Amino acid sequence: MALVAAVLVAAWLAFTQSSTGISFKDVGYEVVDSSLTRVTFQVGAPAGVAVECDVTVLDEQAGPVGFRTVRLDGLNPEDRSTPGDDTHYYTVDVRTVGRGVTGVVDTCRER
Numbered sequence: 001m002a003l004v005a006a007v008l009v010a011a012w013l014a015f016t017q018s019s020t021g022i023s024f025k026d027v028g029y030e031v032v033d034s035s036l037t038r039v040t041f042q043v044g045a046p047a048g049v050a051v052e053c054d055v056t057v058l059d060e061q062a063g064p065v066g067f068r069t070v071r072l073d074g075l076n077p078e079d080r081s082t083p084g085d086d087t088h089y090y091t092v093d094v095r096t097v098g099r100g101v102t103g104v105v106d107t108c109r110e111r
Contacts, residue, residue, distance in 0.1 A: 044088075
């Protein structure tokens with residue numbers, strides 16, 4: 001039963017993400033020290049759509065040691081580097097309570 005519920009939740013999240021036109025992808029991270037990790041990611045969204053992304057830093061046991069919700073304003077078509085380009089890169093600092101070993105974007109959604 002739990003497996004069925006997990007599959008349904010995953011399908012719902014995939015549908016929700018694809019129906020809003022928002023995409024996201026991890027690009028990299030830099031562990032600065034035991035209290036700070038920089039996470040770089042890309043986000044694709046239609047012009048003018050404001051997005052909110054949840055970024056998590058994990059430790060060696062894959063436990064969360066840092067979390068941040070980042071608000072990204074939509075980029076107007078005239079501010080884009082190429083027409084139709086809806087993908088942009090962001091680097092954010094995430095404070096941590098212990099040394100992280102990776103940083104990931106959990107999800108992005110329209111806000």
